[in-house]
Amino acid sequence: MKEFNMIISGVGGQGVITLMQIIAEAALKQGYDVKTSELHGLAQRGGSVINHIRIGDKIYSPLVMEGEANLIISLEPVEALRAAYYGSKENKTTFLINNYSIIPLSVPVTKEFYPSLEKIKEELKYFSSRIIMINASDIVKKEGAGIILTNIYMLGFASFKNLLPLEKKYLWKGIEEIVPRRYLDVNRKIFESAFKVLKVEETS
Secondary structure: OOOEEEEEEEEEOOOHHHHHHHHHHHHHHOOOEEEEEEEEOOOOEOOEEEEEEEEEOOOOOOOOOOOOOOEEEEOOHHHHHHOHHHOOOOOOOEEEEEOOOOOOOHHHHHOOOOOOHHHHHHHHOOOOOEEEEEOHHHHHHHOOOOHHHHHHHHHHHHHHOOOOOOOHHHHHHHHHHHOOHHHHHHHHHHHHHHHHHHHHHHHO
């Protein structure tokens, strides 16, 4: 594989950096060269976070250029808009977005406008012909877990839908490497739940 470019966006407290670390570790275990970077934003709770991951046989730069992302995973809808210019129709970028909104404190205080999910999706159509919105956080809550594990569910979803060039077994090895041992059982439950739910959806 020459290269696969990813962006992961969200806000601090959603596990954006953890997801990046898991995918990077999985890619290394599968034998790829990997470069990652947190380009801007603070990983503090509520702040925007955008991470870059580049995977391939030989990767020289950690930064994804504008329009060159193959996959953009966003744990929050508006953060998908912030990362939109990394995508392009020419590069057939896929957007995978959690539709759980985290409205910044600045919105009610300054009366800023927070766009609807329909508006966000409409704007993203300028950058991609494949936009997937899922209610990942709601599904995780129904599974009895905290929404911090939304990132793990979306990883399972991306794997099942073949949005990543990484095998499921290596993604799990990445989880085992990054996640503290005491949380592995619940992480496995959420990771596997994406495959079970999707199988039901596709065969019903």
